[in-house]
Amino acid sequence: MNLAVKTTSPITVPKLIYDVLIENQQDGTVKAILLGLPDCQGSGNTETETIEKLSQSLQTRLETAKIVTLEIEAPKVENPWMKIAGKYKDEPQFDEMLEYIEEYRRELDKRR
Incomplete structure (x- = not known):
């Protein structure tokens, strides 16, 4: 099995795009959850405040982590x-x- 990990150069930083679930809570606050990383959340009184907090939470997390693209060759299966x-x-x-x-x-x- 061939395995390739693609990493980006620290000089060129691509923009990262994430899908976010935004929910209005019963207490009047707003909660945002990063889809794919459910433990990365933000909450606040407005949607804008909530997204800012979520963004800060994600940026903090990415300071000690990195995102790579994993490319795996499909196993060869005989027809x-x-x-x-x-x-x-x-x-x-x-x-x-x-x-x-x-x-x-x-x-x-x-x-x-």
């Missing part, structure tokens, strides 16, 4: 049809059978 591929190549009646199938398909096409 199950390959076990029977070519099975009838030396069969003397194979061509006759193919002609029969083609004729049958032409008949079906005429009926349409």
